[in-house]
Amino acid sequence: MRDVSIVGIGYLPVEKATKLSLRQMGARAVQAAIEDANADRVDALFVGNMLADELQGQKHLAALIADEAGLRDIEAMEVRAATASGAACLRMAYLAVASGEAEIAVAAGVEKMSEGIPTPALSKALDVEREVRDGATLISRNADLMRLYLDRYGLKDDVLTGFSLNAHRNSRTVAHALYKKPVTARAIKTSRYISSPIRLLHCSPICDGAAALVMVPTSEARAFSPHPVKILASSAATDRFRVDDREDPTWLNAAYLSAGRAFRRANVNREDIKLFELHDAFSIMACLQLEAVGYAERGEGWTLAERGLIVPGGTIPIATMGGLKARGHPIGATAIYQACEIVLQLTGRAGKNQVRDAHLAMTQSIGGAATTVITHVMGV
Amino acid sequence: MRDVSIVGIGYLPVEKATKLSLRQMGARAVQAAIEDANADRVDALFVGNMLADELQGQKHLAALIADEAGLRDIEAMEVRAATASGAACLRMAYLAVASGEAEIAVAAGVEKMSEGIPTPALSKALDVEREVRDGATLISRNADLMRLYLDRYGLKDDVLTGFSLNAHRNSRTVAHALYKKPVTARAIKTSRYISSPIRLLHCSPICDGAAALVMVPTSEARAFSPHPVKILASSAATDRFRVDDREDPTWLNAAYLSAGRAFRRANVNREDIKLFELHDAFSIMACLQLEAVGYAERGEGWTLAERGLIVPGGTIPIATMGGLKARGHPIGATAIYQACEIVLQLTGRAGKNQVRDAHLAMTQSIGGAATTVITHVMGV
Numbered sequence: 001m002r003d004v005s006i007v008g009i010g011y012l013p014v015e016k017a018t019k020l021s022l023r024q025m026g027a028r029a030v031q032a033a034i035e036d037a038n039a040d041r042v043d044a045l046f047v048g049n050m051l052a053d054e055l056q057g058q059k060h061l062a063a064l065i066a067d068e069a070g071l072r073d074i075e076a077m078e079v080r081a082a083t084a085s086g087a088a089c090l091r092m093a094y095l096a097v098a099s100g101e102a103e104i105a106v107a108a109g110v111e112k113m114s115e116g117i118p119t120p121a122l123s124k125a126l127d128v129e130r131e132v133r134d135g136a137t138l139i140s141r142n143a144d145l146m147r148l149y150l151d152r153y154g155l156k157d158d159v160l161t162g163f164s165l166n167a168h169r170n171s172r173t174v175a176h177a178l179y180k181k182p183v184t185a186r187a188i189k190t191s192r193y194i195s196s197p198i199r200l201l202h203c204s205p206i207c208d209g210a211a212a213l214v215m216v217p218t219s220e221a222r223a224f225s226p227h228p229v230k231i232l233a234s235s236a237a238t239d240r241f242r243v244d245d246r247e248d249p250t251w252l253n254a255a256y257l258s259a260g261r262a263f264r265r266a267n268v269n270r271e272d273i274k275l276f277e278l279h280d281a282f283s284i285m286a287c288l289q290l291e292a293v294g295y296a297e298r299g300e301g302w303t304l305a306e307r308g309l310i311v312p313g314g315t316i317p318i319a320t321m322g323g324l325k326a327r328g329h330p331i332g333a334t335a336i337y338q339a340c341e342i343v344l345q346l347t348g349r350a351g352k353n354q355v356r357d358a359h360l361a362m363t364q365s366i367g368g369a370a371t372t373v374i375t376h377v378m379g380v
Numbered sequence: 381m382r383d384v385s386i387v388g389i390g391y392l393p394v395e396k397a398t399k400l401s402l403r404q405m406g407a408r409a410v411q412a413a414i415e416d417a418n419a420d421r422v423d424a425l426f427v428g429n430m431l432a433d434e435l436q437g438q439k440h441l442a443a444l445i446a447d448e449a450g451l452r453d454i455e456a457m458e459v460r461a462a463t464a465s466g467a468a469c470l471r472m473a474y475l476a477v478a479s480g481e482a483e484i485a486v487a488a489g490v491e492k493m494s495e496g497i498p499t500p501a502l503s504k505a506l507d508v509e510r511e512v513r514d515g516a517t518l519i520s521r522n523a524d525l526m527r528l529y530l531d532r533y534g535l536k537d538d539v540l541t542g543f544s545l546n547a548h549r550n551s552r553t554v555a556h557a558l559y560k561k562p563v564t565a566r567a568i569k570t571s572r573y574i575s576s577p578i579r580l581l582h583c584s585p586i587c588d589g590a591a592a593l594v595m596v597p598t599s600e601a602r603a604f605s606p607h608p609v610k611i612l613a614s615s616a617a618t619d620r621f622r623v624d625d626r627e628d629p630t631w632l633n634a635a636y637l638s639a640g641r642a643f644r645r646a647n648v649n650r651e652d653i654k655l656f657e658l659h660d661a662f663s664i665m666a667c668l669q670l671e672a673v674g675y676a677e678r679g680e681g682w683t684l685a686e687r688g689l690i691v692p693g694g695t696i697p698i699a700t701m702g703g704l705k706a707r708g709h710p711i712g713a714t715a716i717y718q719a720c721e722i723v724l725q726l727t728g729r730a731g732k733n734q735v736r737d738a739h740l741a742m743t744q745s746i747g748g749a750a751t752t753v754i755t756h757v758m759g760v
Contacts, residue, residue: 001480021509044616053433057512059504060462060621063751067621073637075616076752077468080458082440088457092472099479100381101614124439129401132437234481236424236455241440241447257453371443372456 004097004231006378007224008037008214009340014178014328017114018208022056025210026065026110029333033106033212034069037224042214043102044075048089048109049332050082054121055112065108075102081236082125083138083281084367085109086335087374090213094234094376097215108212109333118206122331125368127242139203139282141243141369143195146284149250150197153299157197158189160283162305164201164325167280170312171322173352176337178207178328202283204323209330211337227347232266232360233377235259243369254373255292255364262362262375270294273377274358275317275345277338279366280324289364290316317355320345335365339376346380384477384611386758387604388417388594389720394558394708397494398588402436405590406445406490409713413486413592414449417604422594423482424455428469428489429712430462434501435492445488455482461616462505463518463661464747465489466715467754470593471614474756477595488592489713498586502711505748507622519583519662521623521749523575526664529630530577533679537577538569540663542685543698544581544705547660550692551702553732556717558587558708582663584703589710591717607727612646612740613757615639623749634753635672635744642742642755650674653757654738655697655725657718659746660704669744670696697735700725715745719756726760 010032012018012025020028026047034042047062058064062076075096079089086109093107123137131141150157165185171177183201191200214224221228237257243249263270270293280286287301295316296304304310310318321327321341324334342361344350350358360379366372390412392398392405400408406427414422427442438444442456455476461468466489473487503517511521530537545565551557563581571581594604601608617637623629643650650673660666667681675696676684689695701707701721704714722741724730730738740759746752 023509050439053501053504056508057504058508059430059460059501060506060748060751063461063618063747064507064621066618067625067751072620073617073634076461076618077472077616078460079472080439080460081443081456092457092459092475095472095475095479095481098481099475101475101478121433121439124433124437126440127444128436128438129403236457237453238443238446238456240452241444245447254453367443368440371440371447 001098002100003218004094004215005218005221005228006213006343007216007221007228008033008039009343010036011176011211011337011340012209013176014207014209014330016207022052022110022112023064023068025112026108027068029210029212030065030069030106030108033214037214039104039214039224042071042074042104042106044096044105045071046089046093046107047078048086048336049078049111050085051111051113051118051121051331055116055118081372082367083331084365084372084374085332087365090335090339090376091234091236091374093215094231097217103216105215106212107336109336110210111330111332112208113206113330114208131242139195139198142282142284143198145249146197149284152250159302160202160287161185161188163280163283163286164188166305166310167319167323167325170320170353171326174321174327177322177326178205179326198282204281204325204329207328207330209328209333209337211333211340213336213339229343229346229378229380231376232379233262235261235265236374238372239370241371250288252288252292252370254370255289258373258375259293262377266377268360268377272360273362275320275355275361277342277363278318279364280319281329285366286318312353312355320355321353338363342378346378381478382480383598384474384595385598385601385608386593386723387596387601387608388413389723390416391556391591391717391720392589393556394587394589394710396587402432402490402492403444403448405492406488407448409590409592410445410449410486410488413594417594419484419594419604422451422454422484422486424476424485425451426469426473426487427458428466428716429458429491430465431491431493431498431501431711435496435498461752462747463711464745464752464754465712467745470715470719470756471616471754473595474611474614477597483596485595486592487716489716490590491710491712492588493586493710494588511622519575519578522662522664523578525629526577529664532630539682540582540667541565541568543660543663543666544568546685546690547699547703547705550700550733551706554701554707557702557706558585559706578662584661584705584709587708587710589708589713589717591713591720593716593719609723609726609758609760611756612759613642615641615645616754618752619750621751630668632668632672632750634750635669638753638755639673642757646757648740648757652740653742655700655735655741657722657743658698659744660699661709665746666698692733692735700735701733718743722758726758
């Protein structure tokens, strides 16, 4: 198995509603990443997307984007795991290069949520026969988890405020982030309930985005880029599909398993990780992930935010460029944005958001109500 | 890169409408394959499916099927390339094992087309903005190709009869095939037009099916199975997305490229191939594939059927268990059925359909109107 490095990144600014078509978005991100890598050809394109079937009425997206980007004759496929589809496609591009089947692979995520109402299509990440039929949505399932968590540990619903606060503070200086205006703790605490106890400002936004990255064997990386980033581990795990089938729904076992496998493969300890781009689609997920990965005891994930440990200068910086909450969460593209941001951080190109001494980072992406969790560890 | 072998297969009978749910179908095929392989665990499940988003309103299918099959904690993802989704998932499972990331991987295809009307969802394999908007469907695009072919070479529309005839003859003795009743040449030639010049009996049927296979490193294969089958090459290629953008739409360039790459990787010649499970969703596709892969000159693919060379005792047997036409074409499952049938042929377990001296076989799956073509070469 060959070591694999990222040698090019490309992304569009996250927007509420772009004027570009889905295929144009994908093609531009792909072209930008290829240009950044100074690559003169590509062997394979893997695309992450969740909602085009419904919102654009389009399947066969990887071949379509390859064509739009002018990439002729190449391999092109979509890889999916619901809301973790971007990370799934990143992992497949990684396997293509690691196996020796591709010398230059592109992983691209793209989602245009501004066409139509994405919520019903998003709910298909849940068990349609046994959850959606009963009225569940991804939002209501996260609200269930948050309620359970608050009740179990006797907490008020504003204890998670610090997660959104950190995200919005960090995104102010990020050119590609959706939100750049300051958001106060008071605004978060008093924002309207979306699905109690989840408030509007505990939620990531509906938005459009596309991002891509180029991978090559590490042995060839310097020929493409002066600052390659190595993928030290890639790992995926699943939990019982339905939240209700889990012994303890507030324990994200797939996050625990996926991170543990990744740490072992990368041969690193969780204390060595300098920043963690996690899946803060809802603040409760960020909190539970921090517990599952081991940065806090059960019931104490929220204290990391409260104590200021998740900020750029803290012990475990998260959402360093705004995260899903404030950079935005264009579903299938999100994990590729996360990876691009980690590349910027690890190569000292994160500007005002630079995390000091960032040489090792982790990203984790969640499919459905934490059914699928995909972890990548990257380093320089 | 490790060599990879198939050590277990499992499949349901193809039916017009099964009583099983989609998840049950997938889980049963997966369990049957695991049992066939005598495997006591699985690391990863890759699922091929095209239509569940629309027909079952369900995404996140790999994790759902893993849960239903009782596979806990494992990696699970969907891989897609429109109508070639089964082959795409086969390729990804292959990469997972070849790279060393998985020791035991399952590729499963599943499609339940009997719930709802699949045609509109199938058309999403085409360019929705520039083809579907103008009224094109996968069927009409294949009709366009057939018309172009017949006109260019001055042929009547019954010259393709031999393809359906061979498929239906072969399926009569196949337990898992959809059609087992004899079909005459006259019935094919006089069947009603679906989309002229395509007649009903030039088309594969709408049906339900699920199939799975287990892959391990070749070095471990004998510990699982007395008759492993080696994957000698896996290859994917794309053409210009729209048929109209191609220089010569009757030349399937992605089939040409994908087969060429596979032959080089497997280090075999096309003459060595003992059977070819191709993508006869429509007879014209079978004809054009035979030309693109090099078994006939341009404009002469149909003569292979006419001269009886595609039958089990011929020079290049195709659809040896009925193919898409008569075994059935449950989209996302089809390429896995093809692979399972090749395993049966290469291990001398094809019963009355056994191709003599079958030691090397090829399968090719097509996404959309020959936009994506995925080839696998297998041998014993």
